[in-house]
Amino acid sequence: MTRDWLRPLGATGLSVSPVTLGGGPLGSMPGIFGYDVAERDAIDLVRAVLDSDIRTIDTSNGYSEGESEARIGRAIAEHGGLPDDALVITKVDARGDDYSGDRVRRSLDESRARLGMDYLPVVHLHDPEFHDFDMLTRPGGAVDALIEARERGEIGHVGVAGGDVHEMARYLALGVFDVILVHNRWTLVDRSAGSLLDSAAETGVAVVNAAVLGGGILTSTKTPSSNSRYGYRPARPTTLAAVERMQDVCREWGTDLATAAIRFSTREPRICTTVVGISKTRRIESTIESATVDLPQDFWNELETHVPTAEDWLDAHPQA
Numbered sequence: 001m002t003r004d005w006l007r008p009l010g011a012t013g014l015s016v017s018p019v020t021l022g023g024g025p026l027g028s029m030p031g032i033f034g035y036d037v038a039e040r041d042a043i044d045l046v047r048a049v050l051d052s053d054i055r056t057i058d059t060s061n062g063y064s065e066g067e068s069e070a071r072i073g074r075a076i077a078e079h080g081g082l083p084d085d086a087l088v089i090t091k092v093d094a095r096g097d098d099y100s101g102d103r104v105r106r107s108l109d110e111s112r113a114r115l116g117m118d119y120l121p122v123v124h125l126h127d128p129e130f131h132d133f134d135m136l137t138r139p140g141g142a143v144d145a146l147i148e149a150r151e152r153g154e155i156g157h158v159g160v161a162g163g164d165v166h167e168m169a170r171y172l173a174l175g176v177f178d179v180i181l182v183h184n185r186w187t188l189v190d191r192s193a194g195s196l197l198d199s200a201a202e203t204g205v206a207v208v209n210a211a212v213l214g215g216g217i218l219t220s221t222k223t224p225s226s227n228s229r230y231g232y233r234p235a236r237p238t239t240l241a242a243v244e245r246m247q248d249v250c251r252e253w254g255t256d257l258a259t260a261a262i263r264f265s266t267r268e269p270r271i272c273t274t275v276v277g278i279s280k281t282r283r284i285e286s287t288i289e290s291a292t293v294d295l296p297q298d299f300w301n302e303l304e305t306h307v308p309t310a311e312d313w314l315d316a317h318p319q320a
Contacts (some may be wrong), residue, residue, distance in 0.1 A: 066110060212274055255295060
């Protein structure tokens with residue numbers, strides 16, 4: 001693999017690898033991911049990534065109460081600094097119910113200190129769907145605080161990262177974001193984000209796609225019988241059935257479900273980079289292989305016949 005696989009991150013002028021290291025597991029969140037990650041292991045993993053063809057890392061102020069950022073920062077320091085072609089993306093987070101402009105400014109300060117980076121090239125407004133839209137978008141609020149930080153040169157580009165696509169569309173329509181991150185909504189079994197991806201493409205907003213394994217259900221090591229959750233909630237029976245059928249198709253074509261799930265995202269032209277959580281150094285190269293594998297169109301056509309209908313997607317209907 002050579003570094004010529006880099007792609008533009010929309011109109012930002014930045015480049016990203018098709019695969020981005022997901023920082024969620026790095027701080028160790030066993031309640032979400034089902035396993036612990038030791039500090040030394042996380043640091044060694046990030047250092048290995050910095051020496052690999054994966055050039056993009058995604059994290060957040062709120063992951064493990066800042067431990068993900070802190071471990072990434074330690075890895076960068078041990079590595080002797082961030083390579084010129086590597087990009088670290090983070091997110092501002094609320095503190096409890098506080099998602100004020102002041103909270104955003106404190107979140108940025110915390111992230112800079114943990115990562116050891118005076119300048120943050122891309123910062124997302126994280127999980128805004130769990131807070132009042134009018135509060136976050138009012139003058140002097142969270143969105144304004146991010147825009148002001150961009151204008152001051154403290155951050156380079158402003159993004160919004162969340163789940164529910166109906167709420168994400170409201171933020172995208174503001175016309176102030178350079179990047180949008182969606183999770184669990186453009187996968188083998190859920191296409192909720194289709195219209196959002198179209199809107200982003202039309203307006204020149206970069207798209208980052210995350211949680212393409214649906215929380216683990218779309219892997220080759222966990223079957224629906226052992227993992228019945230999708231998108232942090234119980235999976236619908238139709239989704240479980242679709243996963244089982246897709247596993248069979250993958251076996252017939254000599255591949256596996258996790259590879260198909262990652263490649264499904266990286267082959268989508270509307271998506272700039274795909275965030276994949278990696279907790280073991282040995283998985284770096286296999287993830288890169290999954291992101292670039294050449295699978296025939298007939299394989300994708302067959303998988304497509306098993307996609308659940310829109311009624312079974314996470315965001316089939318706007319939330320009341």
